[in-house]
Amino acid sequence: MKNQKENIVLKKINFKTIFPYLGLVGVIVFFQIYSGGRVLSTANFKAIISECFFIIIGVTGYIFIMAQGNLDFSIGSVMGLCCATAAVGAGIHPLLAIPFAVVPGIIAGYINGFVHVKLKIGSLIGTMSVQYIVNGILVLALAGGSLTAPISMLQWNTLTVKFIVIIIVLSAGFYVFRFTAYGKRCRAIGSCAEAAKQSGVKIGKLKIAAFMTVGAISGLLGFFSLIRTGTSTVLTGSELFMNVLCAALLGGIPLSGGAGAKFSSAVIGSLTMAFLTNGMVLMGLSTYDKQLIKGIVFLITIAISFERKNLVVIK
Amino acid sequence: MKRRFMGIFLTVVLIVMGIAGCSQKGSGTTDKTGTNETTDNAGTGNTESDTGSMPETKPFKIAVGLSDSGATMFSLMSNNLQAFAKAAGGEVVFEGGVAASADATIAFVENQIAAGVDGILIGPPADSVLPTVKTLCEEAGVYWGICFRNILDEEVKKLVESSEYYVGKCYEDxxxxxxxxxxxxxxxxxxxxxxxxxxxxxxxxxxxxxxxxxxxxxxxxxxxxxxxxxxxxxxxxxxxxxxxxxxxxxxxxxxxxxxxxxxxxxxxxxxxxxxxxxxxxxxxxxxxxxxxxxxxxxxxxxxxxLPSWGYDPFMSFVLLVNTCMGNPVSDKKVTLTCSMFDINNKETAEKWLKKFGDASTLYYTEDEMKQLIKANNQGLTEEELQLKMIEFSRNAVN
Incomplete structure (x- = not known):
């Protein structure tokens, strides 16, 4: 009787669903112990926020694309371009840096969407092509050098600002993804595009909108990169795509999109990435050790939590 | 079911935070001087036995944003910095890829501050990252210095040199x-x-x-x-x-x-x-x-x-170590320059390789290194360090 009850409970618990949570807790506990209790210390809070800031905001936008079963390879290079345009705007007036960053991001997102929807090119190839184009534009725009922000703007890069931005973006992202028709339809497209189309969902427009959402988020990150580093170079944003994708997958967002894409996954994945990276630094591990451990953790997590039955070729 | 999971999750997080609280109590108040394990090893153990009559100094931990392996020049640099840190009773940690981008530099500084280091040495990819580095280090009370780079932007230079936590730089033409x-x-x-x-x-x-x-x-x-x-x-x-x-x-x-x-x-x-x-x-x-x-x-x-690639960060490290130990080499911000020289034939290359082709080569003997610590050598000045650099370049292939 007791065994039967236990089996029923185990059946109810979908291990793959809770694994990302266990992964996060496991990472925190492990590094908390081996770093001598410094991972969850007040002093480390700032580093954790900074570490996860770009990832968590990036994933918040990216989940709309992933829910549709698409990918956007160009997120990092668009961020780099937006950082450069933000620097140009900041040169005119510091407050202009924000629209100068976000608007080009939205335009780049529209181009990605146009290439995918109107030219009927898969998101993988389409966004990869746009990535190269944007990189080329960035090199030309920077005239082979770099652009800098006025020093006064660097004062905006505070923990409070970052914290508030994270809360606002997460709240807005959660609301839109979970409760609005846009969010629900993004998931519907990922589950079965044909069924969504038959139900009257304007797939093309929604796909373009999702790419524009990611573009806007890339623009916002470009602005924050500018006030963080004070500079825009061709390398700005170069690691964003991989970090965002890893965080999304660590959080359990399926590559195939659909109903399996949960907003909580974005938060869990981002925090796991941040604690993992930060914890290894606190332990004083070398660069190569960090890469090794990150790779192993990533592989184990994906091997356990990845939903293979929904695996399809990325559209 | 979801609620139950969330409950379990939050409980575990609370337990972990509890553990964190306990372990912090245990760790005392040495946040500024790094971890207890490393501090104890680096500080008391080595200092007493290796430096003999060296006055009691504060143990330290310094993070260097350079790769410590992968090629002989990296290993040579890291071995020398470690030898000097040991002679001074401290510890050094390395991280590669930092100078590649502004993002990587800022992330390195933030993470190492969180890790509790006393000093940070970077080769910044651009002047524009320096104001942020300055702010982060000032807020955390961490000393920092620059290797391999000059500061070309006058506004940035003025800002950086106004910081009490900025130690100085070493660069080449x-x-x-x-x-x-x-x-x-x-x-x-x-x-x-x-x-x-x-x-x-x-x-x-x-x-x-x-x-x-x-x-x-x-x-x-x-x-x-x-x-x-x-x-x-x-x-x-x-x-x-x-x-x-x-x-x-x-x-x-x-x-x-x-x-x-x-x-x-x-x-x-x-x-x-x-x-x-x-x-x-x-x-x-x-x-x-x-x-x-x-x-x-x-x-x-x-x-x-450079006579040896690692010599520039070594001298920047000397500046930083002395400041972290409470005995800065100068009251002003120090600027050291290192001369580059050419090798155009096999004979000179072999002479150079004989000297610096082995990663275990030390730039200075243990006693000479101790003389680069102001606690041992009160007469150590910026000028003396610059002279040492000139002498080192001159003797590189002799």
Whole structure:
């Protein structure tokens, strides 16, 4: 009787669903112990926020694309371009840096969407092509050098600002993804595009909108990169795509999109990435050790939590 | 069910936070001086036994944003910094890839501050990252210094030097070095040159390229192709193959800067494989491990670099260590400069390799290192350090 009850409970618990949570807790506990209790210390809070800031905001936008079963390879290079345009705007007036960053991001997102929807090119190839184009534009725009922000703007890069931005973006992202028709339809497209189309969902427009959402988020990150580093170079944003994708997958967002894409996954994945990276630094591990451990953790997590039955070729 | 999971999750997080609280109590108040384990080892243990009569000093932990392995020059640098840290009773940690981008530099500083270091040494990719580094270090009360770079932006320089936590810098004349290598190539008859360099925006390679471009204008040379951000040998092979295929009249490949090991050897091999070693020569800044062999083959014709790549960060480290120990070398912000020199033949290369081709070579003996600690040598000044650098360069291949 007791065994039967236990089996029923185990059946109810979908291990793959809770694994990302266990992964996060496991990472925190492990590094908390081996770093001598410094991972969850007040002093480390700032580093954790900074570490996860770009990832968590990036994933918040990216989940709309992933829910549709698409990918956007160009997120990092668009961020780099937006950082450069933000620097140009900041040169005119510091407050202009924000629209100068976000608007080009939205335009780049529209181009990605146009290439995918109107030219009927898969998101993988389409966004990869746009990535190269944007990189080329960035090199030309920077005239082979770099652009800098006025020093006064660097004062905006505070923990409070970052914290508030994270809360606002997460709240807005959660609301839109979970409760609005846009969010629900993004998931519907990922589950079965044909069924969504038959139900009257304007797939093309929604796909373009999702790419524009990611573009806007890339623009916002470009602005924050500018006030963080004070500079825009061709390398700005170069690691964003991989970090965002890893965080999304660590959080359990399926590559195939659909109903399996949960907003909580974005938060869990981002925090796991941040604690993992930060914890290894606190332990004083070398660069190569960090890469090794990150790779192993990533592989184990994906091997356990990845939903293979929904695996399809990325559209 | 979801609620139950969330409950379990939050409970575990609370337990972990509880553990955190307990462990912090146990760790005392040594946040500023790093971890207990490392501090104890580095501090008391070594100091007492190794330094003999050295006055009691504060143990420290310093983070250096440079790779500590992968090529002999990295290992040589890290061994020397570790030896000096040991002599001073402290600890040093390394992280590679930091100088590659502004993002990586800021992330390094934030994470190392969180890790509780007392000092940070960076080779910043651009001046514009320095105000943020200054703010972060000031807020955390962490001393910091610069290696390999000068501060060119006057506004940034003024801001940085106003910080009580900024210690100083050590740098080289990169522009002249870039010019000099091109001049050496010109003297050997080269006109059309392909360049391998870092991504634009990197202060060091941008300056070297400025020098190379100046040489082109003055000497009638031409940079016909470029490849950037080479991080591994296979990329260097691909880039060189492209150069050789596209430019039949190519005279030389100039490695202005690259990260990763084996780049020079890969370029040389690609030239050999194309059977163009008689017409296409290799020039480089920094001395590769296989320099002697490449000179013998006749592919490498000129290279320019520091007496030892790690000597610049070593001297910056000396400044930082003394400040972290509470005895700064100077009340002002210190600026040290290191001269580059050329190696143009196998004989000089072998002499140099005999001295610096072994990663275990120490720049100074243990006793000499102790004399670079102000607690032992009250007469140590900025001028004395500069003189030591000149002397070191002069004796590099003697």
């Amino acid at each position: 990169e522009e002249t070095t870039g010019y000099q290598v091109m001049l050496n190539l010109h003297n050997l008859g080269a006109e059309k040159v392909a360049v391998i360099s870092m991504a634009k925006g990197n202060t060091t390679t941008d300056l070297r390229e400025e020098g190379a471009n100046r040489a082109c204008k003055e000497l009638g040379m031409e940079i016909v192709a470029e490849s950037r951000d080479i991080a591994q040998a296979s990329d260097a092979t691909g880039a060189t193959e492209s150069f050789l295929t596209a430019y039949s009249a190519l005279d030389a490949v100039f490695i202005v800067g690259a990260t990763g090991a084996g780049v020079h050897e890969a370029v040389a091999k690609a030239i050999e494989d194309a059977d163009r070693q008689d017409s296409v020569k290799l020039a480089t800044i920094d001395f590769p491990d296989s320099m002697s062999e490449l000179f013998e083959k006749g592919i490498l014709v000129t290279c320019s670099g």
